Amino acid sequence: MTTVLLVEDDPNQLLLYTEMLKGEGYDVSGAKDGREALRMVEESRPDLVVMDISMPGMDGIEAMSRMLSKDHKLPVILNSAYATYKDNFRAWSADAYVVKSSDMAELKETIKRVLAQNSAESGG
Amino acid sequence: MRSDVAAQNTLVIVLGGGQGERLYPLTRDRTKPAVPFGGPYRIIDFTLSNCMNSGLRRVYVLTQYKSISLDRHLRLTWSCYHEELGEFVVSVPPQQRMGERWYLGTADAIFQNVYTLEQERPALVMILAGDHVYKMNYLDMIRFHSESEAEITVACSNVGIEEGRRFGVMEVDADNRIVAFEEKPGTPKALPGAPDRCLGSMGIYVFNTKTLVQLVSEDAKQDTSHDFGRDILPKVFARRRCYAFPFLAGREHSSYWRDIGTLDAFWQANMDLLGAPPKFDLFDPNWPTRTYHQQQPPAKVTFDEESELSGDVTNSIVSHGCVLSGCRVRDAVFSPGVRVAAEAEVVESVLMNGVSVGRGARVRRAIVDKHVHIPAGATLGIDHEKDKRNFKVTENGAVVVPKGIPSDPGFWGVGT
Numbered sequence: 001m002t003t004v005l006l007v008e009d010d011p012n013q014l015l016l017y018t019e020m021l022k023g024e025g026y027d028v029s030g031a032k033d034g035r036e037a038l039r040m041v042e043e044s045r046p047d048l049v050v051m052d053i054s055m056p057g058m059d060g061i062e063a064m065s066r067m068l069s070k071d072h073k074l075p076v077i078l079n080s081a082y083a084t085y086k087d088n089f090r091a092w093s094a095d096a097y098v099v100k101s102s103d104m105a106e107l108k109e110t111i112k113r114v115l116a117q118n119s120a121e122s123g124g
Numbered sequence: 125m126r127s128d129v130a131a132q133n134t135l136v137i138v139l140g141g142g143q144g145e146r147l148y149p150l151t152r153d154r155t156k157p158a159v160p161f162g163g164p165y166r167i168i169d170f171t172l173s174n175c176m177n178s179g180l181r182r183v184y185v186l187t188q189y190k191s192i193s194l195d196r197h198l199r200l201t202w203s204c205y206h207e208e209l210g211e212f213v214v215s216v217p218p219q220q221r222m223g224e225r226w227y228l229g230t231a232d233a234i235f236q237n238v239y240t241l242e243q244e245r246p247a248l249v250m251i252l253a254g255d256h257v258y259k260m261n262y263l264d265m266i267r268f269h270s271e272s273e274a275e276i277t278v279a280c281s282n283v284g285i286e287e288g289r290r291f292g293v294m295e296v297d298a299d300n301r302i303v304a305f306e307e308k309p310g311t312p313k314a315l316p317g318a319p320d321r322c323l324g325s326m327g328i329y330v331f332n333t334k335t336l337v338q339l340v341s342e343d344a345k346q347d348t349s350h351d352f353g354r355d356i357l358p359k360v361f362a363r364r365r366c367y368a369f370p371f372l373a374g375r376e377h378s379s380y381w382r383d384i385g386t387l388d389a390f391w392q393a394n395m396d397l398l399g400a401p402p403k404f405d406l407f408d409p410n411w412p413t414r415t416y417h418q419q420q421p422p423a424k425v426t427f428d429e430e431s432e433l434s435g436d437v438t439n440s441i442v443s444h445g446c447v448l449s450g451c452r453v454r455d456a457v458f459s460p461g462v463r464v465a466a467e468a469e470v471v472e473s474v475l476m477n478g479v480s481v482g483r484g485a486r487v488r489r490a491i492v493d494k495h496v497h498i499p500a501g502a503t504l505g506i507d508h509e510k511d512k513r514n515f516k517v518t519e520n521g522a523v524v525v526p527k528g529i530p531s532d533p534g535f536w537g538v539g540t
Contacts, residue, residue: 069225072345092341110212 001027002115005046006105007037007063008079009055013100017050022106024111026035034058034066045074050094050107053091063076075118077110081121127397130266134208134245134330137234138171140189140215141227142256146386147518149526150493155187156384157254159196160476160494162397162406163443165415166197167384168254171412172213175252178262181211185242185254186233188218188226191435201416216240229350230327235340241333249336251329251352257393257404258371258381259411265369266330274367275335278302278357279328281371281381288312290385291324292353292366294361300367307354323368325353326381335364380404391491394457398439407443420460422446422458428466429465451481465500473505477520490523497531501538510537 004019004026005091008014014030021028029046031037049067053060065078078085078094085091086099095114098107128525129460144156151159158167161505168185169267175183176309183202187194198215205211218226218236227233234241234251241249248269251260260279269277280294293312295304304313314324329352331339339356348355372379380403382393396403423442425435437453443460450466459476465483472489475481478525479492482500489505498504504511505523516524 068344089337089341092238092337095343102373120300 001025002048003027003029003044003046004051004111005029005031005037005040007031007034007049007051007055007060008075009033009052011051016050017023017104017107020108021050021111022088024108026111034063037063041071045071047075048111048118049076050079051076051094051110053078053085054082060093061085061088064094074116075114077107077114079107099113128246130270131181132239132262134180134182134248134250134260134266135241135244135248136175137173137237137251138168138183138252138254139230139233139502140168140185140191140194140256141233143189144255146521147384149524150387150491151190151389152526153190154193155190157185158191158197159384159390161257161384161390162394162422163441163457163459164417165413166194166201167257168194168197168266169413170259171252171254171279172202173411174258174260174262175415178260179207181248182244182246182260185213185215186218186227186237187215191215191217192381197416199384201414204414216454229355229530231343231356232350232370234336235344235350238337238340240352241337246251246333247332249331250437251331253327253383254386255330256326256381257384259404260328260371260407261379263453265328269330269367271303272299273365273526274330274366275332276357276360276366277330277369278366279326279367279371280323281326282318283313283324284314285312285320285322288322288324291355292327293322293324295387296323296368300370302357302368305353305357306365307358323491325357326371327353327383330369331468333536357503362461379440386493387516387518387522389517391474391489391520391522394499395455395472397441397457414468417444418460423450426450435465438470459494489516489521490525493527495526495527498525498527499531499533499536499538502533502536 004021006017009032018028031040035058051060067074075095078097081100083099086097096110098110140157142156144151158166161167183344195215202213292307293309294302295313298304313323384390387432424446426449426485427434431450433450435448440453440456442458445461446458447463449466451464453470455472456470457474461478462475463480468481470487473487474491476494478495481498484500485498485502487504508517511517
């Protein structure tokens with residue numbers, strides 16, 4: 001089963017996204033900030049990371065940079081309530097950037113697209 | 125874009141981190157751009173002087189290997205800019221923000237410094253090599269880039285087909301848009317009407333900043349060597365607006381351009397400074413080359429009482445602090461503080477700071493690193509078989525003496 005790591009500091013949103021992604025058939029685990037996410041990725045590499053940006057402790061862009069520095073092929077989608085970070089050059093290392101919305105269709109579609117792209121690139 | 129505005133909106137990144145293995149042993153203790161050259165200069169001074177003369181005054185030099193000597197030189201020579209006016213030449217050691225490793229290639233060097241670009245947010249980024257000797261008004265290239273509405277502009281030089289195998293070779297259309305790009309091709313594509321020439325990339329680029337960040341971020345996810353010439357340009361020339369800027373276009377300065385890649389190229393480029401007119405002119409009032417000048421007395425040529433010989437110095441560069449006493453010097457480049465004693469002969473050689481040549485010693489076609497003392501009666505470059513026991517002798521027959529060599533006559537085979 002495809003594994004997705006959700007990084008989200010808001011417990012309600014974490015729950016909401018987890019349920020939504022489980023409904024899509026993914027094996028989902030959750031981390032509440034960048035540091036916890038880094039630990040979890042080290043322990044077990046997920047197929048995809050969906051990362052909030054604005055979080056206490058380590059923010060999502062920093063956490064993504066550190067993850068990519070160890071595993072440059074790890075697919076990461078940035079998922080933020082704000083479009084502001086779209087213009088941040090460091091955010092451009094992400095495979096995609098989704099602005100949070102009550103309609104989750106865009107996130108679902110983006111996850112599918114990024115997974116398909118990465119599986120095509122790795123020849124899988 | 126007006127020239128001054130173009131210059132202000134351009135951030136320069138000089139790649140100063142190459143290991144320079146082929147310049148070993150000159151790069152044993154220092155990075156290639158810091159290798160002394162042409163008397164008082166270091167190789168990087170030529171690129172940084174081009175920036176200064178072009179009005180580009182926001183310059184980051186990315187360093188990594190053995191950078192102490194380069195850092196010190198940048199501090200002493202290039203801290204003349206005014207930070208408060210937004211001008212700077214700053215050396216940037218690896219920040220390891222995007223990877224706990226050294227730079228893997230030119231594109232990776234930029235990728236690892238995306239944070240710096242984020243802070244500066246320039247419209248354009250100019251990427252330069254820190255190990256070339258040439259004069260170039262970069263503003264011409266920036267203007268060309270803007271006028272062509274290019275995303276990427278690559279400076280190119282018209283080079284011989286054989287030489288082209290060492291470069292990225294491109295083909296262009298009538299507007300100089302790149303229609304083909306191949307890195308180090310086995311059979312370089314010749315220029316129309318000139319079967320023995322091709323267009324070689326000089327490794328000098330202007331990028332729209334956003335294009336640059338997109339490309340290096342994409343490349344960082346691939347298993348490549350992370351090099352602009354090898355991995356990025358061959359992939360993107362078809363889908364991005366990539367243009368070639370001819371180095372010779374509208375030149376007011378000479379067409380001289382050398383990549384100081386090998387010891388022979390280093391030796392030759394030093395020799396190219398000699399003569400009248402020289403191939404590369406250091407005495408050009410319209411294009412000054414800046415460097416660090418340590419306080420030293422002027423150069424002096426003296427008469428040797430003992431041998432009753434006066435110095436015979438021809439066709440040479442003699443820096444301040446040199447004392448040449450009753451010796452014969454021809455076709456030589458001396459950095460500051462070189463001393464040559466009476467009856468000694470130095471021909472076709474490059475002697476770096478503080479080298480001394482003892483009485484009656486003979487030096488031919490040699491590159492001698494800093495503070496080496498060649499004892500009285502020693503020879504260098506006369507008997508290559510003997511030289512090879514202690515030193516590197518290049519393909520073209522230049523003997524290279526590294527720093528820290530003993531000055532004992534026995535080591536030099538004197539009196540044995």
